[in-house]
Amino acid sequence: MKNLIVQKYGGTSVGDIERIKNVARRVIKTKESGKDVVVVVSAMGDSTDHLLEMAYTISEKPAAREMDMLLATGEQVSIALLAIAIQEMGHDVISLTGAQCGIITSDRFNKAKIDSINTTRIMRELQSKKIVIVAGFQGVNANKDITTLGRGGSDTTAVALAAALGAEKCEIYTDVNGVYTADPRIVSEASLIPAISYDEVIELAALGAKVLHPRSVELAGNYKVPLVVRSSFNDHKGTIIEEDISMEKVLIRGISLDEDIAKISVLGVPDKPGIAFKLFSLLSKEDIHVDMIVQNVNRNGVNDITFTVAMDELQRANETAQKFAFDVEAERVVYDTGVSKLSVVGTGVVANAEVASKFFEALYEIGINIQAISTSEIKISCIIDKEKGKEAMKYIHKKFDM
Amino acid sequence: MKNLIVQKYGGTSVGDIERIKNVARRVIKTKESGKDVVVVVSAMGDSTDHLLEMAYTISEKPAAREMDMLLATGEQVSIALLAIAIQEMGHDVISLTGAQCGIITSDRFNKAKIDSINTTRIMRELQSKKIVIVAGFQGVNANKDITTLGRGGSDTTAVALAAALGAEKCEIYTDVNGVYTADPRIVSEASLIPAISYDEVIELAALGAKVLHPRSVELAGNYKVPLVVRSSFNDHKGTIIEEDISMEKVLIRGISLDEDIAKISVLGVPDKPGIAFKLFSLLSKEDIHVDMIVQNVNRNGVNDITFTVAMDELQRANETAQKFAFDVEAERVVYDTGVSKLSVVGTGVVANAEVASKFFEALYEIGINIQAISTSEIKISCIIDKEKGKEAMKYIHKKFDM
Numbered sequence: 001m002k003n004l005i006v007q008k009y010g011g012t013s014v015g016d017i018e019r020i021k022n023v024a025r026r027v028i029k030t031k032e033s034g035k036d037v038v039v040v041v042s043a044m045g046d047s048t049d050h051l052l053e054m055a056y057t058i059s060e061k062p063a064a065r066e067m068d069m070l071l072a073t074g075e076q077v078s079i080a081l082l083a084i085a086i087q088e089m090g091h092d093v094i095s096l097t098g099a100q101c102g103i104i105t106s107d108r109f110n111k112a113k114i115d116s117i118n119t120t121r122i123m124r125e126l127q128s129k130k131i132v133i134v135a136g137f138q139g140v141n142a143n144k145d146i147t148t149l150g151r152g153g154s155d156t157t158a159v160a161l162a163a164a165l166g167a168e169k170c171e172i173y174t175d176v177n178g179v180y181t182a183d184p185r186i187v188s189e190a191s192l193i194p195a196i197s198y199d200e201v202i203e204l205a206a207l208g209a210k211v212l213h214p215r216s217v218e219l220a221g222n223y224k225v226p227l228v229v230r231s232s233f234n235d236h237k238g239t240i241i242e243e244d245i246s247m248e249k250v251l252i253r254g255i256s257l258d259e260d261i262a263k264i265s266v267l268g269v270p271d272k273p274g275i276a277f278k279l280f281s282l283l284s285k286e287d288i289h290v291d292m293i294v295q296n297v298n299r300n301g302v303n304d305i306t307f308t309v310a311m312d313e314l315q316r317a318n319e320t321a322q323k324f325a326f327d328v329e330a331e332r333v334v335y336d337t338g339v340s341k342l343s344v345v346g347t348g349v350v351a352n353a354e355v356a357s358k359f360f361e362a363l364y365e366i367g368i369n370i371q372a373i374s375t376s377e378i379k380i381s382c383i384i385d386k387e388k389g390k391e392a393m394k395y396i397h398k399k400f401d402m
Numbered sequence: 403m404k405n406l407i408v409q410k411y412g413g414t415s416v417g418d419i420e421r422i423k424n425v426a427r428r429v430i431k432t433k434e435s436g437k438d439v440v441v442v443v444s445a446m447g448d449s450t451d452h453l454l455e456m457a458y459t460i461s462e463k464p465a466a467r468e469m470d471m472l473l474a475t476g477e478q479v480s481i482a483l484l485a486i487a488i489q490e491m492g493h494d495v496i497s498l499t500g501a502q503c504g505i506i507t508s509d510r511f512n513k514a515k516i517d518s519i520n521t522t523r524i525m526r527e528l529q530s531k532k533i534v535i536v537a538g539f540q541g542v543n544a545n546k547d548i549t550t551l552g553r554g555g556s557d558t559t560a561v562a563l564a565a566a567l568g569a570e571k572c573e574i575y576t577d578v579n580g581v582y583t584a585d586p587r588i589v590s591e592a593s594l595i596p597a598i599s600y601d602e603v604i605e606l607a608a609l610g611a612k613v614l615h616p617r618s619v620e621l622a623g624n625y626k627v628p629l630v631v632r633s634s635f636n637d638h639k640g641t642i643i644e645e646d647i648s649m650e651k652v653l654i655r656g657i658s659l660d661e662d663i664a665k666i667s668v669l670g671v672p673d674k675p676g677i678a679f680k681l682f683s684l685l686s687k688e689d690i691h692v693d694m695i696v697q698n699v700n701r702n703g704v705n706d707i708t709f710t711v712a713m714d715e716l717q718r719a720n721e722t723a724q725k726f727a728f729d730v731e732a733e734r735v736v737y738d739t740g741v742s743k744l745s746v747v748g749t750g751v752v753a754n755a756e757v758a759s760k761f762f763e764a765l766y767e768i769g770i771n772i773q774a775i776s777t778s779e780i781k782i783s784c785i786i787d788k789e790k791g792k793e794a795m796k797y798i799h800k801k802f803d804m
Contacts, residue, residue, distance in 0.1 A: 017459050055483065058487045058490055059486050069482040070486075076474070079471065081472065087465050094467070095468055099501070121546075144501075144523075145502070
């Protein structure tokens with residue numbers, strides 16, 4: 001549908017009745033501009049926390065299926081209230097749960113992936129000129145059990161619907177004005193990026209910029225859905241994310257700091273072929289995402305293997321590493337939560353050797369030791385002392401004159 | 403299924419986490435006694451009030467479809483939490499929404515009626531030895547829109563499931579010990595009735611005894627499902643409701659007092675054929691349930707028509723009566739909320755003229771004026787001054803020596 005816009009509003013944007021009315025007014029404004037509108041909403045503010053608290057009071061390990069049954073109610077409340085608000089303002093509207101709008105997912109409760117979307121119902125409602133409100137974050141498996149999509153779930157719902165419906169764009173409304181060159185709460189000079197490519201924003205997101213989950217941006221990139229990130233509280237134009245079409249590549253797009261990481265080292269690992277593979281295959285089986293990996297040079301027939309993981313996977317990663325260390329008779333496992341990852345992102349970053357040397361030089365100038373380095377096509381990341389992370393971020397933002 | 407028991411727990415019984423655990427223990431006890439169990443639950447305590455409050459803050463007349471979307475989340479939270487509690491205690495369990503357990507209803511949002519139940523999914527889960535938890539009060543229409551069943555909805559879900567599954571009985575757990583000869587909060591000598599017929603309990607319920615909604619009892623009677631009303635807080639055996647099989651009919655089963663009624667009088671209605679019919683057909687179109695009707699004798703070519711309605715339908719009934727009065731050029735409409743309805747119920751009530759005369763005599767003895775009388779096969783009701791309702795109830799309970 002050429003004339004269709006998909007909008008997604010997060011939990012903060014629908015945090016209370018006044019904000020829900022505010023969202024209703026925004027949606028209606030778009031509708032009145034002559035567009036068809038599908039609106040994806042998250043659960044109200046902290047309502048999910050309240051549900052989680054009740055469940056974990058009852059059981060430390062509640063069944064994943066029942067947790068999805070429970071959590072899906074949060075979005076269902078939001079869609080009903082938003083529909084009521086839009087209807088009160090005089091517009092035709094209908095709310096649909098994930099099941100009702102045909103979002104079929106994998107069987108994996110809590111972390112389901114969207115397999116397909118049957119758009120029949122949504123199309124019918126759009127054709128009868130209704131505004132359609134969809135519960136984000138949820139779907140059903142082939143057995144009609146309710147599933148939730150895990151992190152970034154509502155964004156993913158919005159992008160997937162935009163792709164399935166052939167929307168002209170997908171707008172992600174949030175509580176910031178868009179994507180910045182650095183976190184403006186840390187770097188006061190940070191500036192808003194008006195346009196950025198999918199790849200660049202994926203790196204920024206993966207590196208700790210909290211605006212968008214990389215999963216939804218990847219999906220948008222795969223289906224070439226133009227994404228707009230903007231605030232639900234003002235009329236700022238926000239950041240548009242689409243394929244990079246500019247002739248002139250920008251060297252550096254932004255800087256990000258991820259403080260929610262931890263470093264684990266397995267010390268004294270016997271130097272045998274395939275031994276590192278065994279560790280990372282164990283971690284992968286446990287569904288733990290390993291980020292940077294550093295293997296130290298051989299000393300006396302043993303290696304040290306160091307890797308980083310997200311903070312909330314530290315405990316499980318540490319247990320897995322302990323098991324591995326016992327099996328292969330390594331010396332011991334140590335972990336360090338006092339680290340963070342500082343990255344520069346941009347299409348020209350790796351092609352241009354000057355960027356890397358300027359980055360390392362800047363860290364040297366302010367006396368920060370680099371514990372590990374990793375690079376991709378469009379980013380360079382360094383693991384540094386967490387205490388110095390913010391200071392380093394500010395200094396480098398200035399050094400690169402962003 | 404011969405070995406199956408359907409249990410229903412109301413909002414008070416699942417009012418908080420501790421009570422949900424208590425229900426879990428009761429359910430497991432039944433399961434461990436060798437029975438299959440299907441459990442129907444309502445929304446937690448006052449959670450529905452919270453949802454209603456949010457909706458009515460946004461709109462005075464929210465769309466019925468969206469209200470059902472909203473309210474259905476209450477039961478969905480309860481089933482998930484109860485399933486988590488049962489699972490934590492080591493039993494296999496699964497929760498199902500109205501849609502998932504195949505409860506197909508009419509299109510009438512807020513007041514839907516169950517058309518059919520496709521028991522495939524429930525049967526499959528029972529056969530795999532799981533305890534099945536079902537969301538009461540809800541279903542879906544043919545279009546897969548979520549509907550709610552209105553008053554007495556969760557009881558109706560439980561009885562309908564018991565009928566569809568051929569359960570051996572349906573237990574309704576509540577916060578009282580069973581059905582009493584009169585409201586024990588008013589009449590301290592009131593005693594628990596161990597066994598009662600469907601018809602008698604329907605009359606008691608229709609007359610203000612709040613234990614069971616007549617709708618669910620009617621359904622139970624139609625499908626011959628034995629109903630047990632008992633407390634979820636103790637082990638009292640409760641009241642069993644089934645077809646009346648005793649040879650010896652009990653004269654009087656109980657007394658009830660309905661204080662939630664109002665009386666409307668249309669004064670000076672021209673005495674023409676069919677004019678009363680017109681009034682009651684208008685009320686019926688507005689879905690207003692009229693209870694007792696009294697038409698005064700003709701005086702100078704005009705009549706007074708008086709009827710009673712439930713308090714929460716007074717406003718709409720009054721508007722309809724005003725419209726009628728204007729159309730037929732009646733003098734005016736007056737209403738009175740200072741009345742209540744006192745009834746005696748029992749299979750022998752009407753057959754035995756002595757009961758009626760003893761009833762009227764008792765009211766006379768304590769100086770209470772009867773404003774209207776109505777009778778059915780098994781009850782006699784009088785409209786009296788509300789201020790004297792409780793006093794009359796106590797006196798008559800004693801007079802009939804219940």
